[in-house]
Structures are given as C-alpha cells and as structure tokens.
Amino acid sequence: MGRLIYGTAWKKEQTGELVYCALKEGFRAVSTGAQPENYEEALVASGIRRAIDAGEVSRQDVSIQTTFTPSGPQTSKKVVRTSSREDARPGWRCPVTRRAIPGDCPYDPTTSLTEQVHSSVASSLRNFTFAPSSEAAYLDAVILHHPYRAREHTETVWTALSTYVPHSIRHLGISNVDGEELQYLLDFCRENPTTTVRPSIVQNRFLHGHNFDDAVRAICKQDHIEYQAFGVLKESRFLLQDQETVGAVADLTFVSREAALYALVMALQDDMAVLDGTSDVQTMWADIDGVRRVGWSAESPEWKTALQKFKEGIHGCQTAGETMLKF
16 A cells, blocks of 8 residues: 655645644655745745654655746736726726746746756755754655646756756656656656656646546556555545445444545555645544554455455546446
C-alpha cells in the first residue's frame, strides 16, 4: 500500500501550525508549492522546523516536495473598475478582471525560463534550510506544476531542473499532465539521458469524469512512477457511499469511510500515494491510523474482495455522471 502525503494548499496563515500538527500526528511526507497564490511555502518550512526543534521528527524523517510553477498559475486575479469603454455611459464604471504576477513570486517572470528555474529552486532551498544541521539543504522532490503549451519550453525547464538531481533535489515530478504529455516527457528523457532525469512522480487530480486518470496511471505503472492522487474526497466524494467497497472496508477495519477510500485508492496499483489536506487535527490522526489499520487487514478475504470490486468499478466507469460506476 502506498503513502499518505499531507497537502498544504490554501491554508494561508494557518499553514505552519497545521504542518506541525500533521507531523506530530504521524504524517511523514509534505507537499507544498513555490506558488504564493495557493501555498505558503515559508510557513510550511516553519512548521517542519518547529517539529524538528521539538524532537517530533528529524529532517531525514520527512519527505518534502515543492513545485516549480510556470508564470501563468503564479498570477493573481484582481477586479478593477474602468470607464474606458467607448460605449460606456458617463459615470458607468465597468468591472474588469486583470491578472498580475504578485511581488512575492519566487522569480522574475521577465527572465529566461532557465533563470526562473534557478531562482525558484534557490528560494525553496532557502526556505527549507534547517539550522544547525551540517547537512546541505535539499528537497526530496520538485514537481513541474504543469507542462507548457510549447513543448520546447517544457524541455528547457525540465533540463534546468535536472541539473539539481541528485544533490539539491532528489527526485523530479510533473503535475496536471495527460497521457500524451507524460509519454512525450519520458521519451525526451530517454533521448537525452546525459542532460535529463526521468520523472519519478506524477501528481494528478483523481477525477471520475476522466476515468480516474486511467491512461496516466497505466503509464506510471509501466514505468514505475509514483502516482500521487489529489482531490480524492473533493472530486469523487460519491465513492464514499458504496457499501460493497468503501463501506465494507470501513466496517471490516473500524475506520472512517474517508480512510477506507484513501486505502483503496492507494492499493489500486504499486507506487500509489494520496494527498490528504485535512485541517482538522483529529482527522489527521484518524486518517493515518485508519490507513495503517486497513494495511493490517490486507491479507483478509474481505479486503481482497472489496479491493477487486473497487478496481472493477474504477476501470468500468463511464462519463454519464455519478451513476457511472459498475459496482
């Protein structure tokens, strides 16, 4: 069974406290992003630092992953009012949404892509430097937030990120990627083995409307890439209602249906992980303990039956709404 990763998006000023609590309750992997619009990377680091100082964990205990995020998702929306329309009535001020790069972006978007990568990685390494450790700062993984529309831009960024592996960055990954884009990146790395590092992580939305990302997961299985599923509860919450799969596992192991669903997703194939972004401290422990309890029952016939039905339901899904699963 795979691993549970603490997700830190959209937690704002609570980020540091929640990360500390997550580590205290048993999480040993944390996912953040060098993207101030959605993440507070520096506060994630402060939460980890607090846990280290308190003796809850050591740096080596915690897997830390962040992102390099292209300039598009770095922008923030801002509604302004203007009367510049020629056909506007006098005094009629029209709302217009504009996008702008915030001042705390980890790089200057006017510089080259390679320079953007170096600035972003340097910023993340500064955040995750934990004194008084004598070990040089490192990141367990950096994930390219999404491929660029122009593939040559993806190639440039990926090549720049590869220069940090295996020292300052241990692994590279990519997010929000489809099967064709992932296969292209793998082929590019195979064709350039001396200058690139193949992706070892894919982080994608686990969405029923896209066949639960079956095509991408198949590539990950074939190439031994860890698949990290996010949005499991938000996007596919209806799965909690199925008694023959999620309900059966919850009843068998005396865990919540949420923990049972996480465990089933993590058992879909080798190298599966789930991002868990709960902000409730009691739920943190319940999820960690629940997945552990399910693992203890992995040899039981009841678990094997429920897992097989879950796999059949996932692979048998259609796109006709939430009644699509053939459980």
